[in-house]
Amino acid sequence: MIEPSPKYRLPVVSPCSGQHAVRLLPLRAILCAVVLLALCPPSDAQPTRPPAPPPTQPANLPPPPLVPAIETLADYDGRLIRDVQIIGLEKVQPRLVENQIRAKSGQPFSADVVREDIKRLNRLGRFKEINARVQAFDDQSVALIYSFKEAPVITDVLSVGNRQISDQEIAAVLPPLAGTPVDEFELSRAANRIKDLYRKKGYYLAEVTVDQSELEQTGNVIFQIRERDRIKVTDIRFRGNEHFEADQLRPVIHTKVAGLFETGPLDDDVLDQDVASLVNFYKDRGYLDVRADREVQPSPDGKEAIVTFVIDEGPQFTLRSVKAELSDARGTGAGSGSPPTVLSVEQIAGLMLIKTGDAYSVTDLNKSMKIISDAYGKMGYYDARINRAELRDPTKPEVDLLIIITEGNRYITGLITIAGNEITQQKVPRRYIDPLRPERPLDTVALREAKQKLDASRLFEGAPGPGQPTSVKTTVQPPGAPDDFHRDVLVEVKETNTGNINFGVGITSDAGLIGSISITQRNFDITDTPESFEELILGRAFRGGGQVFNLTIAPGTETQNYSASIADPALFGSDYTGSVEAYYRTRNYTDYTELRFGGAASLGQRFGDRWVASIIARGYDAHLVDIEPNAPTDVYAVADDHVVTGLGFRISRSTYDRAVRTTRGTKMNFSVEQIGALGGDFNFTKLAADYTLYLPIYENFLGRTTVLSFHSAIGYIPQNVEDSPVYERYYMGGQQFRGFQYRTISPKGIGNITGEPTTDPVGGTWSFFFNAEIEQPLYEDLLSGVVFIDTGTVTDSPGFDDYRVSVGFGLRIAVAQLGPTPLAFDFGFPILTGPGDQEQIFQFSMDIPW
Numbered sequence: 001m002i003e004p005s006p007k008y009r010l011p012v013v014s015p016c017s018g019q020h021a022v023r024l025l026p027l028r029a030i031l032c033a034v035v036l037l038a039l040c041p042p043s044d045a046q047p048t049r050p051p052a053p054p055p056t057q058p059a060n061l062p063p064p065p066l067v068p069a070i071e072t073l074a075d076y077d078g079r080l081i082r083d084v085q086i087i088g089l090e091k092v093q094p095r096l097v098e099n100q101i102r103a104k105s106g107q108p109f110s111a112d113v114v115r116e117d118i119k120r121l122n123r124l125g126r127f128k129e130i131n132a133r134v135q136a137f138d139d140q141s142v143a144l145i146y147s148f149k150e151a152p153v154i155t156d157v158l159s160v161g162n163r164q165i166s167d168q169e170i171a172a173v174l175p176p177l178a179g180t181p182v183d184e185f186e187l188s189r190a191a192n193r194i195k196d197l198y199r200k201k202g203y204y205l206a207e208v209t210v211d212q213s214e215l216e217q218t219g220n221v222i223f224q225i226r227e228r229d230r231i232k233v234t235d236i237r238f239r240g241n242e243h244f245e246a247d248q249l250r251p252v253i254h255t256k257v258a259g260l261f262e263t264g265p266l267d268d269d270v271l272d273q274d275v276a277s278l279v280n281f282y283k284d285r286g287y288l289d290v291r292a293d294r295e296v297q298p299s300p301d302g303k304e305a306i307v308t309f310v311i312d313e314g315p316q317f318t319l320r321s322v323k324a325e326l327s328d329a330r331g332t333g334a335g336s337g338s339p340p341t342v343l344s345v346e347q348i349a350g351l352m353l354i355k356t357g358d359a360y361s362v363t364d365l366n367k368s369m370k371i372i373s374d375a376y377g378k379m380g381y382y383d384a385r386i387n388r389a390e391l392r393d394p395t396k397p398e399v400d401l402l403i404i405i406t407e408g409n410r411y412i413t414g415l416i417t418i419a420g421n422e423i424t425q426q427k428v429p430r431r432y433i434d435p436l437r438p439e440r441p442l443d444t445v446a447l448r449e450a451k452q453k454l455d456a457s458r459l460f461e462g463a464p465g466p467g468q469p470t471s472v473k474t475t476v477q478p479p480g481a482p483d484d485f486h487r488d489v490l491v492e493v494k495e496t497n498t499g500n501i502n503f504g505v506g507i508t509s510d511a512g513l514i515g516s517i518s519i520t521q522r523n524f525d526i527t528d529t530p531e532s533f534e535e536l537i538l539g540r541a542f543r544g545g546g547q548v549f550n551l552t553i554a555p556g557t558e559t560q561n562y563s564a565s566i567a568d569p570a571l572f573g574s575d576y577t578g579s580v581e582a583y584y585r586t587r588n589y590t591d592y593t594e595l596r597f598g599g600a601a602s603l604g605q606r607f608g609d610r611w612v613a614s615i616i617a618r619g620y621d622a623h624l625v626d627i628e629p630n631a632p633t634d635v636y637a638v639a640d641d642h643v644v645t646g647l648g649f650r651i652s653r654s655t656y657d658r659a660v661r662t663t664r665g666t667k668m669n670f671s672v673e674q675i676g677a678l679g680g681d682f683n684f685t686k687l688a689a690d691y692t693l694y695l696p697i698y699e700n701f702l703g704r705t706t707v708l709s710f711h712s713a714i715g716y717i718p719q720n721v722e723d724s725p726v727y728e729r730y731y732m733g734g735q736q737f738r739g740f741q742y743r744t745i746s747p748k749g750i751g752n753i754t755g756e757p758t759t760d761p762v763g764g765t766w767s768f769f770f771n772a773e774i775e776q777p778l779y780e781d782l783l784s785g786v787v788f789i790d791t792g793t794v795t796d797s798p799g800f801d802d803y804r805v806s807v808g809f810g811l812r813i814a815v816a817q818l819g820p821t822p823l824a825f826d827f828g829f830p831i832l833t834g835p836g837d838q839e840q841i842f843q844f845s846m847d848i849p850w
Contacts, residue, residue, distance in 0.1 A: 073111035161225035202265030286359030289314035315397035380441030383408030414486035427573035428546035498523035512558035524549035591631035632749020648673030717765035729763025739806030739828025802834035
């Protein structure tokens, strides 16, 4: 008998029977065993064995006597198994048990096989007790009998005592238990999950137990919860931090002090993570021997606690020297002593972010290793591997760094194959991998960037996002022959639905409330007309060309916009881009409402990855209605229908890292447009230029970056102000110039009735704007704060008269479910104002999808 029971059993031997079994008896059987041995002394004569009952009638077997323990079953090894019997099953299907038993009728008996059978049966978790016994027969055969006591099955799962957390929240963290056998280990894990849920909400001392008596009687699992009082962190302190202030360390940790927006829960797991974060923070600044721990001091009433992080900084290590060697012939990573052949030691040291004499920053060192690896990868050394070895000086806090390089062979790009695009034309994914071309060095950086661009295109499954795996797979094939240095590239994609219908509502301080319905197809093909109605319904028509089609219906309280557009980022698979748009828009202003119907077309060309040049043609019909009687004369001058056309040239350059929440890089645009070049009622020139610079000024070890940005913009119409209508002039204010009302930074008009100056803006022909802003992450990637200074002016001639300045602060809230653009809330306070300016302290912008 093998029994996984907590009760201790002792094997007892009885030689007074010809039947042999394995049982584990209670301790009180010890005395009985001694008596039996005294009454039945050993004898040299073999006892007469009773005739064996028929194997098909297990119920007729004599009661099993006490027999040798399972360790003596090896004495029966090799005997033929006459029968294998299973008894005691009530709810468990016999087939489930039979599938776990390897001892079979007609095979030789093996005690080892029986042991393994019982191990497998125990792993099922369905039995409270498993017994195995042996019946020996005169013909030297045996019957193997497995008997079972089934574990009780859980009928229901309940929780009691939970007042602060609902039953639904508790059920959400528990695995499915009802209908499964009782498993103490799984019940313990479930109780710990409930405790973790309470700890995250600040109930640090919550206790969770299982009502064992109820479980045994009814099969119900009742989690008895004693919530106790919530412990909140009222203060976080640091001890031993000699080189860094507490304010520098607090952003590193996740434990927060209870306050208006924080519950401040006390959680051991989070505290352990905070200790690890502090260690990484110090190591990233050269304190390689740093040690840290934490102390929790609860209040007498058990409701509050002070957390103290204890730090032993140790010395700050610096980089003393940098050497580079090729790896040894075995490729084990040990330096061979030979210098690199592709890059010199001086070139490698120059590529590194960390220099001799700098603090030995682990983060900068890891980034440096990647830069060196990319340098080899750009030249085609696909198999290059960069490792490092560090040697500390035993007497001084200095480190000698040895960079160990496995250069490998230089490879040339062979055949580039794209697979998986059944609907999308080959030219579409190929434009994202254009820098990687056959007969050029196999650029690993270009290969990585091509994969990222394919992911970001949203034409294929697995667009980048939290928890979203990518379906784009790039594989470099091995060379075809030892002396062949060409390597083919296989790009595998998986298509997805690229069309969507969006419903949303937006509200801004400049444009009021706006509702929106938009239909977008990101993989449109205007030439792919449907061959049947079924093809149109199934979405296999007008698809596959990589064009972007958009239809927008956006009514609002202050503005309305109805538009349709189509754009092709690679006309005919070339470097040229093109777009066409038609629209109808209205806008309510203080003195009038503007109605505009028109369209625009553009043709551009990309020059590498940074430069784009475009020719833009536009035209529209403008009409002003609902004009106030004393509106400016400039408004009445263009109140009737007027046609405006323009033909312009624009060149732009961008090096920024991402379009939303940019952390580094630049944006630059310059344009010149001749109004009236295609006809119309006006004739003048518009010049415009803008430049934005993003500088990361601090990045913590979690990768969150504090960004300083500068933005400047200039607009100029060389002609007289009378030559341009009010709807083509320059204005500032609102979200463009915080602290002032929308469009109110502008020259003011003359009243149509009074003939006196008014406070109504009519626009200017010269515009200058300069802004500086710092964005600081406040809470993970969700919340960040900004401080800014906006400056500029709008006049009728170049200069800096009536210059305005405002300062302020704001919040950016990024919620993935609400789209990529963060919600913006800004408070601006004018310092310098101009004549007739209207202030507006609060500006905001929210865009919420339905």
